[in-house]
Amino acid sequence: MNSNIWLLTFADAISIATxxxxxxxxxxxxxxxxxxxxxxxxxxxxxxxxxxxVADASGNLWLALFVAVLVGVVLGSVHAALTVGLRANQxxxxxxxxxxGTGLSQYxxxxxxxxxxxxxxxxxxxxxxxxxxxxxxxxxxxxxFTYATWxxxxxxxxxxxRTRPGLVLRATGDAPAxxxxxxxxxxxxxxxHTVVGGAMMSFAGAxxxxxxxxxxxxxxxxxxxxxxxxxxxxxxxxxxxxxIGGAVLFGFSLQVxxxxxxxxxxxxxxxIVAMFPYVVTLVVLVLLSTPRARRLLGAPxxxxxxxxxxxx
Amino acid sequence: xxxxxxxxxxxxxxxxxxYLLAVVPLASVLFALxxxxxxxxxxxxxxxxxxxxxxxxxxxxxxxxxxxxxLATPLVCTGLAAAFAFRMNLYSIGQEGQLYLxxxxxxxxxxxxxxxxxxxxxxxxxxxxxxxxxxxxVLVPALLRARLGTSEIVSTLLLNYVALNLVNYFIFGSTGxxxxxxxxxxxxxxxxxxxxxxxxxxxxxxxxxxxxxFFIAVALAIFLFWFMRASNYGYETSVYADSPNTARYAGMSxxxxxxxxxxxxxxxAGVGGATYVVGPAGKVDPGLxxxxxxxxxxxxxxxxxxxxxxxxxxxxxxxGLRTGGNALQASSDPVPIxxxxxxxxxxxLFALGGELFxxxxxxxxxxxxxxxx
Numbered sequence: 001m002n003s004n005i006w007l008l009t010f011a012d013a014i015s016i017a018t019x020x021x022x023x024x025x026x027x028x029x030x031x032x033x034x035x036x037x038x039x040x041x042x043x044x045x046x047x048x049x050x051x052x053x054v055a056d057a058s059g060n061l062w063l064a065l066f067v068a069v070l071v072g073v074v075l076g077s078v079h080a081a082l083t084v085g086l087r088a089n090q091x092x093x094x095x096x097x098x099x100x101g102t103g104l105s106q107y108x109x110x111x112x113x114x115x116x117x118x119x120x121x122x123x124x125x126x127x128x129x130x131x132x133x134x135x136x137x138x139x140x141x142x143x144x145f146t147y148a149t150w151x152x153x154x155x156x157x158x159x160x161x162r163t164r165p166g167l168v169l170r171a172t173g174d175a176p177a178x179x180x181x182x183x184x185x186x187x188x189x190x191x192x193h194t195v196v197g198g199a200m201m202s203f204a205g206a207x208x209x210x211x212x213x214x215x216x217x218x219x220x221x222x223x224x225x226x227x228x229x230x231x232x233x234x235x236x237x238x239x240x241x242x243x244i245g246g247a248v249l250f251g252f253s254l255q256v257x258x259x260x261x262x263x264x265x266x267x268x269x270x271x272i273v274a275m276f277p278y279v280v281t282l283v284v285l286v287l288l289s290t291p292r293a294r295r296l297l298g299a300p301x302x303x304x305x306x307x308x309x310x311x312x
Numbered sequence: 313x314x315x316x317x318x319x320x321x322x323x324x325x326x327x328x329x330x331y332l333l334a335v336v337p338l339a340s341v342l343f344a345l346x347x348x349x350x351x352x353x354x355x356x357x358x359x360x361x362x363x364x365x366x367x368x369x370x371x372x373x374x375x376x377x378x379x380x381x382x383l384a385t386p387l388v389c390t391g392l393a394a395a396f397a398f399r400m401n402l403y404s405i406g407q408e409g410q411l412y413l414x415x416x417x418x419x420x421x422x423x424x425x426x427x428x429x430x431x432x433x434x435x436x437x438x439x440x441x442x443x444x445x446x447x448x449x450v451l452v453p454a455l456l457r458a459r460l461g462t463s464e465i466v467s468t469l470l471l472n473y474v475a476l477n478l479v480n481y482f483i484f485g486s487t488g489x490x491x492x493x494x495x496x497x498x499x500x501x502x503x504x505x506x507x508x509x510x511x512x513x514x515x516x517x518x519x520x521x522x523x524x525x526f527f528i529a530v531a532l533a534i535f536l537f538w539f540m541r542a543s544n545y546g547y548e549t550s551v552y553a554d555s556p557n558t559a560r561y562a563g564m565s566x567x568x569x570x571x572x573x574x575x576x577x578x579x580x581a582g583v584g585g586a587t588y589v590v591g592p593a594g595k596v597d598p599g600l601x602x603x604x605x606x607x608x609x610x611x612x613x614x615x616x617x618x619x620x621x622x623x624x625x626x627x628x629x630x631x632g633l634r635t636g637g638n639a640l641q642a643s644s645d646p647v648p649i650x651x652x653x654x655x656x657x658x659x660x661l662f663a664l665g666g667e668l669f670x671x672x673x674x675x676x677x678x679x680x681x682x683x684x685x
Contacts, residue, residue, distance in 0.1 A: 092660070100654065271485035279470075279474060
């Protein structure tokens with residue numbers, strides 16, 4: 001066993017974390033407004049497949065990413081229309097988004113099943129920084145979107161905790177009646193953040209397609225990453241910066257099975273090793289549920305509750 | 313809200329008119345078909361002909377409807393499982409994994425126990441062991457939910473991926489108990505013939521894909537419908553669903569209610585996996601992993617509005633989409649089977665939107681203008 005492969009695993013974990021951070025940032029701002037969106041997996045898949053199709057037709061990465069974001073806006077709007085506008089059950093609506101997104105991505109992705117990605121997001125070459133031992137590949141060996149994602153997490157954190165709209169957003173998730181009494185529009189805030197959240201999730205899928213997945217495969221492109229991102233929201237206790245650390249941990253658990261396979265380390269059969277990321281996520285969730293840990297978390301108090309003014 | 317100069321607002325209904333109970337689901341299906349038509353047309357498949365083919369291959373032809381009833385059997389079970397948990401506001405989405413475990417447990421019973429038992433005991437034994445396996449698979453999330461309040465949504469979902477890899481391990485990853493020892497081709501070991509039922513022929517000479525287990529699933533639905541209305545337990549769960557605080561004041565144990573509901577839900581999904589063993593498969597069959605009957609069960613339950621009898625109808629409707637879709641995929645102008653999943657998702661989205669019209673009515677009135685004095 002050489003140490004280099006574990007170094008690469010760590011670098012890959014940080015790279016995969018980009019998708020997890022983006023998707024969970026989208027989920028965090030959605031949930032902070034009091035709307036729970038379980039449709040992450042469907043949105044990742046739709047972002048990945050539409051990004052692929054557009055890039056296949058145009059060869060333009062930026063156009064592909066733009067269309068993926070638009071698709072996220074549309075899907076986020078559907079979820080918002082159902083849950084905020086029509087006050088539907090948020091959990092069932094999210095599951096419907098997963099089923100619809102999975103089905104539609106398989107349907108429109110049928111002609112490109114198994115095709116390699118048409119464009120590739122390559123890591124930046126940061127000159128001597130990338131050549132540094134250890135730190136080089138781990139910290140300076142990523143593409144521009146990975147760094148942008150870290151900045152986005154910092155920016156989201158600033159927005160949530162240091163700006164007035166962020167304060168109103170947090171209040172909308174915790175006490176919508178207060179926001180309403182102050183003259184704010186609960187519906188508009190929830191719509192807006194659900195739509196932006198959807199766009200981030202869909203973008204996360206497109207990035208994963210071009211940067212990490214070698215080919216489009218209806219069954220294996222996202223492989224449950226969306227659900228892991230949702231667990232990450234709990235892990236990060238709805239705080240954007242904490243999502244980065246958690247994403248690297250979960251990214252590591254996603255990458256380890258590949259490394260073991262590449263190194264031909266067969267302590268366990270590959271099908272058993274493939275369970276690893278899900279079991280790790282589950283164990284982390286359980287640890288977070290102990291009464292002691294729960295006090296440190298801070299779920300939005302009215303998460304999942306539709307706001308109806310007349311009923312009060 | 314003011315639309316076109318009229319004041320439009322929603323008013324809560326005290327009672328729901330009975331015609332809406334039928335109109336809302338039917339309209340959801342209709343709108344979903346319209347959405348599907350857009351995607352069919354966009355990909356160059358004539359929508360109306362495609363739907364007529366779907367109707368014929370899924371429902372109206374003899375083999376179509378019998379295939380559909382066969383596929384509906386496990387789907388009724390997963391639908392009941394989802395409905396049972398969801399009506400208690402427990403959003404378990406682990407039916408997919410519990411279904412696999414039901415298949416594994418049922419196969420184990422079919423291989424080990426069935427040889428020494430006559431058929432009329434062996435078949436129930438397979439179903440019961442399948443139910444136990446399904447319940448055990450949800451035991452950890454259930455206890456976590458009841459004791460620590462861990463969200464059952466993510467925990468049950470994560471276990472689906474573990475169950476999926478477990479089936480792959482038994483068939484592709486190892487040469488253990490569940491693998492057919494007589495061939496190097498990776499396939500499951502068949503259960504004893506005692507533990508199998510033969511397909512129904514519906515008074516013809518033909519061999520269909522419908523098994524008597526369909527009627528067991530329907531009987532389960534009827535039993536649950538009756539039991540949850542007539543029993544103390546059913547009453548307690550519905551009180552708890554409406555108001556956990558009221559239930560606690562009345563001395564009901566939330567730990568017991570949450571755990572038991574999730575376990576029964578797991579058992580129901582497990583029975584679904586076991587019907588697959590008793591019926592068409594007869595072994596641990598990775599083919600079940602491709603169909604997504606667990607996730608579809610959630611859609612079925614939501615469309616049926618968690619009513620156990622309506623679950624049967626919704627399951628037959630959805631199974632027909634799938635069998636019809638299979639036939640389309642195999643036709644000369646192949647339409648990807650995923651269209652069936654698109655339609656399922658769209659039906660659920662519209663059914664959710666339709667809830668609003670069931671609970672509220674839309675009142676349109678003139679905008680009152682303040683008169684300047």
